[in-house]
Amino acid sequence: xxxxxxxxxxxxxxxxxxxxxxxxxxxxxxxxxxxxxxxxxxxxxxxxxxxxxxxxxxxxxxxxxxxxxxxxxxxxxxxxxxxxxxxxxxxxxxxxxxxxxxxxxxxxxx
Amino acid sequence: xxxxxxxxxxxxxxxxxxxxxxxxxxxxxxxxxxxxxxxxxxxxxxxxxxxxxxxxxxxxxxxxxxxxxxxxxxxxxxxxxxxxxxxxxxxxxxxxxxxxxxxxxxxxxxxxxxxxxxxxxxxxxxxxxxxxxxxxxxxxxxxxxxxxxxxxxxxxxxxxxxxxxxxxxxxxxxxxxxxxxxxxxxxxxxxxxxxxxxxxxxxxxxxxxxxxxxxxxxxxxxxxxxxxxxxxxxxxxxxxxxxxxxxxxxxxxxxxxxxxxxxxxxxxxxxxxxxxxxxxxxxxxxxxxxxxxxxxxxxxxxxxxxxxxxxxxxxxxxxxxxxxxxxxxxxxxxxxxxxxxxxxxxxxxxxxxxxxxxxxxxxxxxxxxxxxxxxxxxxxxxxxxxxxxxxxxxxxxxxxxxxxxxxxxxxxxxxxxxxxxxxxxxxxxxxx
Numbered sequence: 001x002x003x004x005x006x007x008x009x010x011x012x013x014x015x016x017x018x019x020x021x022x023x024x025x026x027x028x029x030x031x032x033x034x035x036x037x038x039x040x041x042x043x044x045x046x047x048x049x050x051x052x053x054x055x056x057x058x059x060x061x062x063x064x065x066x067x068x069x070x071x072x073x074x075x076x077x078x079x080x081x082x083x084x085x086x087x088x089x090x091x092x093x094x095x096x097x098x099x100x101x102x103x104x105x106x107x108x109x110x
Numbered sequence: 111x112x113x114x115x116x117x118x119x120x121x122x123x124x125x126x127x128x129x130x131x132x133x134x135x136x137x138x139x140x141x142x143x144x145x146x147x148x149x150x151x152x153x154x155x156x157x158x159x160x161x162x163x164x165x166x167x168x169x170x171x172x173x174x175x176x177x178x179x180x181x182x183x184x185x186x187x188x189x190x191x192x193x194x195x196x197x198x199x200x201x202x203x204x205x206x207x208x209x210x211x212x213x214x215x216x217x218x219x220x221x222x223x224x225x226x227x228x229x230x231x232x233x234x235x236x237x238x239x240x241x242x243x244x245x246x247x248x249x250x251x252x253x254x255x256x257x258x259x260x261x262x263x264x265x266x267x268x269x270x271x272x273x274x275x276x277x278x279x280x281x282x283x284x285x286x287x288x289x290x291x292x293x294x295x296x297x298x299x300x301x302x303x304x305x306x307x308x309x310x311x312x313x314x315x316x317x318x319x320x321x322x323x324x325x326x327x328x329x330x331x332x333x334x335x336x337x338x339x340x341x342x343x344x345x346x347x348x349x350x351x352x353x354x355x356x357x358x359x360x361x362x363x364x365x366x367x368x369x370x371x372x373x374x375x376x377x378x379x380x381x382x383x384x385x386x387x388x389x390x391x392x393x394x395x396x397x398x399x400x401x402x403x404x405x406x407x408x409x410x411x412x413x414x415x416x417x418x419x420x421x422x423x424x425x426x427x428x429x430x431x432x433x434x435x436x437x438x439x440x441x442x443x444x445x446x447x448x449x450x451x452x453x454x455x456x457x458x459x460x461x462x463x464x465x466x467x468x469x470x471x472x473x474x475x476x477x478x479x480x481x482x483x484x485x486x487x488x489x490x491x492x493x494x495x496x497x498x499x500x501x502x503x504x505x506x507x508x509x510x511x512x513x514x515x516x517x518x519x520x521x522x523x524x525x526x527x528x529x530x531x532x533x534x535x536x537x538x539x540x541x542x
Contacts, residue, residue: 018350018351018395018396018397019396021396021397022270022272022273022349022396022397023272025273025396025397026272026273026274029280029281031241031281033316033431034173034176034314034315034316034317034426034431035317035393035394035399035426036394036395036396036397036399037317037394037395038395038396048396051241073241077240077241077432078240080240080241080432080433081238081240083113083114083433083435083436084113084114084177084235084236084240084432084433085113085116085236085237094122094123094126095123095126095127095130095188096123096126096127096184096185096187096188097185097188098184098185098186098187098188098189098192098443098447099185099189099202099440099441099443099444099447100185100186100189100192100193100200100201100202100444100447101200101201101202102189102192102193102196102198102199102200102201102212103196103198104198106193106198106199106200106201106206106209
């Protein structure tokens with residue numbers, strides 16, 4: 001989903017039930033991350049949160065789903081890209097430095 | 111630190127740990143190069159002078175876009191080795207592990223860490239494709255990539271009723287066949303060449319969850335015939351709230367939940383993050399998922415009863431994939447580092463549950479015997495103060511019944527014989 005130049009959108013799709021959510025995931029390419037999750041909504045409704053491209057968004061709307069676009073996944077990924085590309089190799093110590101504390105202040109603990 | 115490791119950095123970090131802590135940290139080369147010819151390593155951390163150890167395997171970055179897993183496990187490795195060498199405790203935020211606990215992990219547990227199971231995916235992810243999840247294995251019709259955590263030979267390519275398998279090119283494509291991927295084979299190699307591995311913790315993002323149990327359906331412990339090998343139930347698995355639930359012995363469910371609770375408790379103690387415990391396919395609600403590494407490795411002892419039990423857990427760290435901001439990631443490293451340390455500590459015989467080569471029937475018997483020992487010990491302890499059962503609140507010690515001593519000794523001997531180790535006397539710490 002990330003290799004072409006389409007915009008990708010973070011969306012919340014309302015569904016009536018778990019069965020309806022399964023049907024949605026079977027018919028449409030909704031990227032739900034590592035785990036599809038069905039979130040409870042007010043008034044007994046449920047929703048799937050995920051990422052869709054513009055074509056899928058249109059298809060979902062055509063199929064009658066209520067969709068809320070909550071953000072741009074493409075922009076979120078651009079921000080992520082800036083974070084995950086290492087810019088300063090020299091700053092990183094050869095031996096990885098954890099975030100735990102040990103040493104004198106914990107020397108007496110046993 | 112300034113950001114997330116690239117693959118070269120991950121490999122260099124492991125080499126540096128091996129050089130900095132000779133004998134305590136040893137690199138393990140994985141046997142299969144990736145499809146893009148990349149070599150990966152795991153590391154084994156222990157004090158070999160302490161003798162034979164129980165093994166835990168900690169894996170991360172099966173999914174390329176869950177980058178922080180490598181930072182978490184490498185940071186923990188460095189912390190554990192540093193604290194042990196300094197002979198001090200280890201603290202993450204408000205959570206402290208004592209020096210004795212650090213020593214216990216290093217001297218009685220083989221901590222095997224495989225930081226980046228999916229090397230090609232990580233390189234691609236960090237090269238302008240930040241949401242890339244799969245490996246880079248070419249597929250049919252110009253498609254690329256297999257979801258490694260759908261490729262394992264456990265109900266491979268199954269789908270819930272009404273759903274079709276993911277086609278080539280889709281984000282969770284399970285591959286051309288079960289166990290087809292080199293990354294899958296590498297994990298199998300790692301487990302098969304380390305027969306002391308009894309537990310596996312697979313780290314993913316996101317969701318702030320500690321996972322245990324099956325991933326494809328709900329759990330039950332009353333009908334052993336309702337299981338993934340029984341063809342009579344084909345076509346029913348993966349849908350929730352129907353008649354099918356997957357069998358898991360009650361003892362394994364209890365152990366799974368208990369260890370997950372210990373991990374979550376340690377995480378919460380760092381800065382208050384509450385990771386939820388999710389024990390069955392409801393964690394993938396609205397439908398179960400198939401072909402996961404955790405389910406595969408746990409299922410092996412059921413498919414072939416002569417193989418050892420490997421119980422498995424997972425962590426979904428953080429709230430954002432691909433990555434959190436770096437300051438938040440450092441906090442997550444502390445959270446999950448504490449959880450991993452608690453996981454390793456529980457694997458030590460002194461603190462954890464039995465580690466026998468068990469069939470389900472043996473597990474029931476071992477745990478029943480262990481519970482009798484625990485209660486009996488508290489009775490014999492003197493009748494005042496409290497006893498703290500594993501995973502539970504303090505309970506009053508019942509009145510003394512000294513004549514139980516002989517029975518306790520007999521049961522201790524029985525548990526030791528079943529588990530092959532002298533662990534039973536440590537269960538049920540009594541404070542008076």
